[in-house]
Amino acid sequence: MIEQKQLEASIAKAAADVRANNPLAGSITNTVTIDFVANAQLAVGGSAAMVYLPDEGETLVAAGGAVYLNMGTLFPIYEETIPRTAAAAQAAGKPWVLDPVGIGIGSLRTKLLSELKQHKPAIVRGNASEIIALAGLWGLEGTADDLSRARGVDTADTVEAARAAAIALARYTEGAVVISGESDLVTDGHSVVISHGGSALMGKVTGFGCSQGGVLAVYATQTDPFTAAVAAVNHYNLAGVAAAAAADAPASFKVAFIDELFRATPEAVAGNSIEIQEA
Numbered sequence: 001m002i003e004q005k006q007l008e009a010s011i012a013k014a015a016a017d018v019r020a021n022n023p024l025a026g027s028i029t030n031t032v033t034i035d036f037v038a039n040a041q042l043a044v045g046g047s048a049a050m051v052y053l054p055d056e057g058e059t060l061v062a063a064g065g066a067v068y069l070n071m072g073t074l075f076p077i078y079e080e081t082i083p084r085t086a087a088a089a090q091a092a093g094k095p096w097v098l099d100p101v102g103i104g105i106g107s108l109r110t111k112l113l114s115e116l117k118q119h120k121p122a123i124v125r126g127n128a129s130e131i132i133a134l135a136g137l138w139g140l141e142g143t144a145d146d147l148s149r150a151r152g153v154d155t156a157d158t159v160e161a162a163r164a165a166a167i168a169l170a171r172y173t174e175g176a177v178v179i180s181g182e183s184d185l186v187t188d189g190h191s192v193v194i195s196h197g198g199s200a201l202m203g204k205v206t207g208f209g210c211s212q213g214g215v216l217a218v219y220a221t222q223t224d225p226f227t228a229a230v231a232a233v234n235h236y237n238l239a240g241v242a243a244a245a246a247a248d249a250p251a252s253f254k255v256a257f258i259d260e261l262f263r264a265t266p267e268a269v270a271g272n273s274i275e276i277q278e279a
């Protein structure tokens with residue numbers, strides 16, 4: 001199990017390095033929340049670029065330190081773009097982040113998510129229902145293939161219900177897995193970190209999960225997947241608490257949240273309330 005003081009020091013360093021280096025993490029992401037993803041990446045100190053075409057995905061892998069693949073709104077071209085980009089990242093040894101949004105909707109999404117198993121994302125991020133469904137689709141031990149639980153893009157399960165699926169995914173990828181929810185769970189298959197904070201208003205605006213995925217990719221350019229995952233999730237929870245003190249309704253909350261991502265110091269990100277448990 002990882003030691004808390006050591007983890008906090010690594011998180012503070014990662015947050016400071018993101019600010020200092022302005023790292024690029026390119027995205028292929030959905031058209032609903034693409035603006036929020038890019039602005040969240042910039043607010044934490046990173047750089048953003050959003051593309052749709054296969055060779056452009058490969059170019060962003062070469063140009064950046066990590067890449068974010070979000071399955072939210074698929075187009076036919078993605079049948080080529082998504083596997084080629086993931087394969088390019090794997091071949092280049094660069095981390096890529098998978099957000100299996102909407103898993104269970106349609107046949108292309110299922111086909112692509114099945115194919116992506118072989119390319120081993122450094123970080124998988126989803127809400128509880130998405131994490132359970134992905135572990136089942138990938139046939140991981142102790143999980144059940146049941147895409148029927150998917151109902152859209154919002155969760156129907158608790159974070160704790162997805163804990164075993166997240167651990168199974170992390171042991172398969174040898175990376176990190178994030179389950180977002182009231183408190184977020186991060187695991188590398190050995191340790192589990194529960195990160196507290198945030199606000200219920202984050203569930204009332206679309207894209208808090210997608211933009212968290214983009215920020216995970218920014219952090220993954222600077223440190224190992226597990227440290228990156230806890231750092232990004234802490235940054236989100238910290239900014240969520242601060243934004244809730246400034247705004248009490250969804251639209252103004254979203255604006256305040258981007259401001260608080262920008263204001264958060266590396267020390268405050270590292271000091272966000274966490275619990276460390278055995279996986």
Ligand SMILES: Nc1ncnc2c1ncn2[C@@H]1O[C@H](COP(=O)(O)OP(=O)(O)OP(=O)(O)O)[C@@H](O)[C@H]1O
Pocket residue numbers: 101126127128153154155180181182183184197198199200201202203205206207208209210211212236237240
């Ligand atoms: N009730 C809550 N209390 C605190 N934080 C929350 C709550 N609900 C969601 N969050 C936070 O909101 C962010 C997004 O999590 P959520 O599970 O809503 O993602 P999602 O369903 O994938 O979102 P989307 O698909 O809209 O992008 C995470 O940082 C999470 O911690």
Ligand SMILES: Cc1ncsc1CCO
Pocket residue numbers: 030032033072073101102153206207209210
């Ligand atoms: C609402 C929605 N529909 C497809 S992607 C998306 C953004 C949140 O996941």
Ligand SMILES: [Mg+2]
Pocket residue numbers: 101126127153209210
């Ligand atoms: Mg989501």
